Amino acid sequence: MIDPVLRDEQPHPIRRAAANLNHVHRFVREVDERSPEAMTLSGILMSLDRSVRDVSAATHVEDFLKEARSLVKHAQTVDRLREDFQHPPRKMLQSAMAMREAHDALLDAADQLNKTKDLTAPF
Numbered sequence: 001m002i003d004p005v006l007r008d009e010q011p012h013p014i015r016r017a018a019a020n021l022n023h024v025h026r027f028v029r030e031v032d033e034r035s036p037e038a039m040t041l042s043g044i045l046m047s048l049d050r051s052v053r054d055v056s057a058a059t060h061v062e063d064f065l066k067e068a069r070s071l072v073k074h075a076q077t078v079d080r081l082r083e084d085f086q087h088p089p090r091k092m093l094q095s096a097m098a099m100r101e102a103h104d105a106l107l108d109a110a111d112q113l114n115k116t117k118d119l120t121a122p123f
Helices: 013-031 036-056 061-085 093-114
Strands: none
Touching (some): 013 036, 013 093, 036 061
16 A cells, blocks of 8 residues: 655655655556556656755746746646546556645645745745
8 A cells, every 4th residue: 555645744845745656656667667657757756856956946936936837737747647547447546645645745835836935945
């Protein structure tokens, strides 16, 4: 069973999303390492790694807004993947809770970045 990483375990929303997606990615790779879902999750994980670095080094408020838009797109992709995993014959229902947590963390991070008025990362 994939246990989701909750807010109290990892308060940084981008890192929480990455932790949850990493669990799901490992599960998906065990089923089919070359599946489109595994590739998509791998790409999102690499992008989240970049996002953490970019947010930490942001020099303009616009940098935060750009990352926020990117995080929302990732959240939409995670939501689509989660819906796909719930249809038979896929046996990936165990990942639904971790994917929901990742989705919510991505939206939380995007919301915090959108509300940023200065150059201090909100997390």
